[in-house]
Amino acid sequence: MIDMTLAEIAEAMSGTLVLGADGSTAETIVRGISQTDSREVGPGQIFFARRGEETDGHRFAAQAVDAGAALLVVEREVDDRVPQIVVAEATDALGALATEVVRRVRGRGNLTIVGITGSNGKTTTKNLIGAMAERVGATVASEKSFNNEVGGPLTMLRVDDDTRTLVAEMGASAKGEISRLTAMAPPHIGVVLTVGLAHAGEFGGIETTFRTKSEMVQDLPETAVAVLNRDDAYVSKMAELTSARVRWFGLHPEADVRATDIESSAEGTRFTIHADGESLPVFFRVLGEHHVTNALAAAAVGLELGLPLADVVASLEGATRAARWRMEVMGGRDHITIINDAYNASPDSMAAGLRTLAQIARPEGRTVAVLGAMSELGEYSIEEHIRIGLQAVRLRISELVVVGAEARHLHISAINEGSWDGESVFFEDQDSAFEYLERTLRPEDTVLVKSSNAAGLRLLGDRLGEAFA
Template sequence: MIALTLAEIADAVGGALHLDGSDAAPETSVGGAVTTDSREVEPGGLFFAKRGEFDDGHRFAPAAVERGAALLVVEHALDLPVAQVVVADTVDALGALATEVVRRVRALGRMRVVGVTGSNGKTTTKNLLRTILEAEGPTVASRKSFNNEVGGPITMLEVTEETEFLVAEMGASGVGEIARLVRMARPDVGIVLKVGLAHAGEFGGIEQTVRAKSEMVTDLLPTDVAVLNADDPRVAPMAALTAARVVFFGLGDDADVRATDLVVHARGTEFTIAAGEASARVRFGVLGEHHVANALAASAAALQLGVSLDHIAAALETVTLAEHGRMEVLGGRDDITIINDAYNASPDSMAAALKTLAQVRRPEARTFAVLGEMSELGEFSGEEHDRIGLLAVRLGISQLVVVGQGARRLHISAINEGSWDGESAYVESADEAYDLVVSKVRPGDTVLVKSSNAAGLRFLAERLGEWFA
C-alpha cells in the first residue's frame, strides 16, 4: 500500500485514532501490506479485525501485533500496544481505504484500471490480462480468486505510485456487490464475460444475476470502455445500459475482437485473433475451447490500453495453465492424462469441460468423467444435473463416475438416457472414485475430474495425477 499517515487513514475510513500504549503519533506514516488474516501480517502492515460468520478477527489481533502489525483497524479498542483506528464496520472501512488509495494513485495520472466479472472465466481472464500487461508495465492483479467485498479491496490496496495497471476481478453473490467494487476501483475498462447459472441460487434467479453482472458497465463514463461478450445473449444487450464505448468480443463475424480457424487438441487450442485489419495466430497452451473467449476478452481489453496485437499474442503463448485446478493437465504415465478442473463448477463450465474431454480423446482410447456436485444452483439444481448427465451420454463419454449424494441425479439421468450397462457408476466418496478409476483406466485414456470446490474433488484429481505421473 502507498504510505499514509495514521491520521490520513483514520480520516479515510471515518474512524477514531487511538494511540494509547503505542509509540506512534498521528503523523506516523505506514504503508505495509493489508490483510484480514493475522497469519499473513507482515512487519509494518495493517490488520483489519473482520468479524466472520464463525469467528471474530479481534481474537487474532494479539497475533497480528506479534507479527509486527503497525496498525489495527478494529470495531472496539483493544488493550494492545499498537496504533488502532476504531470504526463501526471493518469491512466497510477496508473498502473506504481502498477507495482512497486508488483515488490517490489515479490522481497521479499513470494507472489505468480493468474490472472483470462474469459467471465463469473471471480468474482465467484476470490471469491472462496480468500476463499481457506485466510485459508493458508494473501491474497489480487479484491473487487467486480475491474478488469479493474483502478480497477486492485488499487487491486494490496493493497498488503503489509506480503501478500502471490494476486488474480487479469482481465477483458477487447478490445485487449491489459488483457496484460497490466498481465504485472503489472506477475501471477504465469493464469486462463482462458470461452470465450463467453459477450462484443463481444465491442471486435469486437468472434475472437477478443479469442485473448484478450489468453493474460492471452501468456506471462507466463515456470516456471508458465496456468489453462485452457478443456470443452471450444475456451480456450483449448490456451495451444499451452503458454510456461507455462498447467493444464486443466473440467467435462471430459481428465481434470487434474475434477468433477464427480454431483447432482444439490435447495440448491446447490454436486460433487466429482478428481485430479490425490486424490479425495474429496464437498457439494457446490452455486446454479447452471455452478458454478462447477468455483470451479474446483479455485481448480486447489490452488493445484498448494500447497494447499491440502482436505483443498480446506473444504473451498469450506463454500461458500454459489458466489456474491451478482449472483444466490442469496431470499424469503422463502410459499416456494416461488426468485433467483437474475441480476448482469450481457451474452448468456452463461443466458442459464446456465435457466437450473438451470428447474433443481431445485419443483414437481407440477411452474417456472418463469423474463428476461431483454443482453447488449454489438453488431451484435449478435438479434440472441442471439432469442436463449434464444427458450431455455426458450424448458426447459418448466412455465411463461416467458420479461422486456424492449432491450429484446422484446426474447418474440417474445418464442411466435413463442409456448408460444402463455400467457406463455410469455412482459412488459416495472420493476414495471410492479413486479406487474405481485406478482399477479401470488403461494406457492412453483421458480422465476429467470436475465439480464445485465444495465437493473437494480437486484433491482426488491431484491424487490421481500423482498415481499416474
C-alpha cells in the first residue's frame, strides 16, 4: 500500500480516528497491507474487524494487535493499544480505502488496470495476464480467487507507486457487485470471458447473469478497451452496450486474436495464434481445449499492454498449470494420470473437463471421471447434474465415480442412459471413494477429479495424486 497518514486513512473511509497508547499521532504514516483475518496479520499491517454471518472480527482485534497490527478499523472501540478508526461499516470502509489508494496511484499516470469477469476462467486468465504484465513492470494480481467485495479491495490495496499493472478478478453473486468493484478500480482494459450457468441459483437465470456480467463493459469509458469473447453469444452482445473500443478473441474467424489448428494431448494443447497480421505456433501446457479461450483472452490483453506477439507466446508457453486445483496434473506411477480440477465446477466447465478427459486419454488405458456436486445452481441443479451424467456416457467415459449425496442425480442419470452396466458407482463420502479408486485404478488410466469447491473433492484429488505419485 502507498504511504498514508492515519488522518488521511480516516478521511478516506469517513471514519473517526481514536489514537492509541502507542504514541501515534494523526500524522503517523501507515504503509502496511490490509487483512480481514487476524491469523494472517503481520507487523505494521491494518486489521479490518468485519462482521460476518458466523463470527465478528471485533472478537479477534486483540489477537491482531498481539500479532503486530498498527491500526484497527472497527465499528466500535475495542483495543486502545493502537490507533483505531471507527466506521459505520467495516466492509464499506475497506472498499473506500481501496478506492482512494487506486485513485491516488492511477492519478500519477503509471498504473494500468485490467478487470476480468465471466462465469468461468477468471482465475486462469488472471494468472496468465499477470505473467504477461510482469514483463512490462511491477504487477499486482488477485491472489487465489479474491474477486468479491472483500477480496477485490484487499488486492487493490496492494498497489503502490511502483505498480505498473493491477490485474483484478471482478466476480459477482448479485446485481451491482461488478459495478461496485469497477467503481473502486476503473479498468483501462475490461475482459469478459463467458456467460454461463455458474451461480445461476444466486443470479436467477442466465439472462440475469448476462445483465450482471455486462456491468463491467457498460462502465468502461471511450478511452478504455473491452476484450470480449467472440465465441460466446451472450458476451458478443455486450459490444452493443459499451462505448469502449472492442477487441475480440476466440476461435471465430472474425476474432482479432484467434486460434486455429488446435490439437490436445496429455502434455498440453498445441495451436496457432493469429493477431495483428502475425501468426505463431503455441505449445500451451495447460490441459484442455477450453483453456485455449483463456489463453487468447490473456494474449489480447498482453498485446494491449504493448507486448509483441512473440513475448505473448513465450509467456503462454511458460505456464505449466491453470492454477492450484485447476487441471492440475498429478500422479505418474504406472502411467496413471490424475487431473485435479476440483476447485470450481459449473455445467460448462464440467462438460469441458469431460471432453478433455476423453481427448487426452492413452489408448491402452481407461478414462475415469470422479465427479462431485456443482454448487449454486438453484432450480437448475437437478437438470444440470442429469445432463452431465448423460454426457459422461455419450463421451464413452470408461467409469464414472460419483461422490456425495448432492451429486447422486448425476449417477442415476448415467445408469438410466442404459448404455452402461455397472460403470457408474456412487459413494457417500471421499474416504470410501478413495479406497475404491486406490484398489481399482489400472496402469495407463487417466482420472479427472472435478467438483465445486464446496464439495471438497480437491482434497480427494490430492490424496490420489500422492497415492499414485
